[in-house]
Amino acid sequence: TQLLEQSPQFLSIQEGENLTVYCNSSSVFSSLQWYRQEPGEGPVLLVTVVTGGEVKKLKRLTFQFGDARKDSSLHITAAQPGDTGLYLCAGARGSQGNLIFGKGTKLSVKP
């Protein structure tokens, strides 16, 4: 059983389109993080959301943490080919050192 479900698994869009990817769970997390991973590289942290209902913006990326701290979404406005990659969400539980990762959403933005 996957603790963090990400959807969609794959997304292929044209440059300039908007998109939203989701990260859902039946469990409560103390924080949720989003990473982007390119082929052959390690994941790179984009954002950490800690408070239920929190919204964070990073240029064209908007991250939201659900009120109940069980889910999160990532919205990209006017996608660019440079946004192509695997987007991973990861949940933390309390002060534990390890994170629980979803399987990721593979995004392809075509010029």
Place this chain on the structure above:
Amino acid sequence: NAGVMQNPRHLVRRRGQEARLRCSPMKGHSHVYWYRQLPEEGLKFMVYLQKENIIDESGMPKERFSAEFPKEGPSILRIQQVVRGDSAAYFCASSPPDRGPSNYGYTFGSGTRLTVV
């Protein structure tokens, strides 16, 4: 300011051989985490270490796998008598002692891709 350094980037081993994966954390980071990523799978936690201590090894297979983080030198993930199912990308991450990953996230290395033939 070097990031998390992992080597080798690619490692090929025959079944039954040993694999040693090395990780040097970022400067000032004393906490190291190892994750394994299989194709089409998310990252799975293996082990969390601080200098000379294993803090959490709940994700590590009981047999053939071991990890250490000595006082001096890199952290080592060791896989003895490798089997084909060990083929995966192994990532190391680090965090500083006063900024836990739950609030501040990890800095990952570029990974070691292990292929068992």
